[in-house]
Amino acid sequence: MSEPALAPRNALVGVLAVWAVALVASIAIGIFVPEVYRVQWLLVAFGGVVLLSFAVQLWHGRTQGFILRVGGSAIGALLLMGMISVGFGLAALAS
Structure with missing residues (x-):
């Protein structure tokens, strides 16, 4: 039998x-990588x-909501990186 976790980790921290x-990765890429390869x-x-x-999320160790947490992490990161790349694109057009 499996025993329930007494104090499960907060899933939001992983996301x-x-x-x-x-x-951090998208800002570092925008600063250090030439425009051609961004x-x-x-x-x-x-x-x-x-x-x-x-x-x-695998390290988190809970099966409930795994797909939702991974999807939230990936879609949030995609939107965040997209907004930052749009900012770098507009900055490149302005200069």
């Missing part, structure tokens, strides 16, 4: 951690963030 990694590196970073979201 926010993935979003924070996506934020889109490719943002795609690579997003793939890494999706894998990270799976890893974080």
Whole structure:
């Protein structure tokens, strides 16, 4: 028999951690990567963030809501990275 966890970890912390990694990665890519290669590196970073979201939610150890947490992590990171890349694109047009 499995015993319920007495104090389960907060699922929102894992989602926010993935979003924070996506934020830092997209800003670092925007600063350090030349404009020609930004889109490719943002795609690579997003793939890494999706894998990270799976890893974080598997480490969480709860099966209830797994798909919802992974989906929230991935979609939130996609929207965050998309908004930042739009900002860098507009900055490139302005200069």
